[in-house]
Amino acid sequence: GENVEQHPSTLSVQEGDSAVIKCTYSDSASNYFPWYKQELGKRPQLIIDIRSNVGEKKDQRIAVTLNKTAKHFSLHITETQPEDSAVYFCAARMYSGGGADGLTFGKGTHLIIQP
């Protein structure tokens, strides 16, 4: 099955600086890669996703890059703000065409924005 590794487990950056979180996946058939933000005690919320036919996607201060050859994808947050503090999870899914495929999540990165 799919295995997703995520680094770092904790990331502390100064407010206004950029943050980068990296993930690798094992199954080359995976073709969908979402990123979720989870605040303490709350639901995971989708913040951005990328499909395997795209190398990069950007939404305001958030961007995701995908390298299919190396099987890794990264989340980039620029101009970080205190409200960006949360746990971020990457995930991967292989669309098999046969049904509803579940997401395989990384272990999460606790992002801390220092004022």
Add this chain to the structure above:
Amino acid sequence: EPEVTQTPSHQVTQMGQEVILRCVPISNHLYFYWYRQILGQKVEFLVSFYNNEISEKSEIFDDQFSVERPDGSNFTLKIRSTKLEDSAMYFCASSDQMDLNQPQHFGDGTRLSIL
């Protein structure tokens, strides 16, 4: 914006008892999922459901677990004889179309505590 709703928000149950967790997916969604998150750990896929049957299940989803869509709106997860290690946050999610890799939207979760 439509949301996935889950009830109850917190369930406390004696070990060995049966528990049913309830979810109302987003109304036009066709694919339903259950995930669990043990405190401080990553989100883990349990099961997916489409067209009134299980599409995929993980190793965690053993014979003690079952899912059902008893009517046109609810989607339930039943644990027949709960164990201490079933204590976790259980998230329901739903998505629209699989072939376009539509995002999975998560509910607020049910915190299950087994005593």
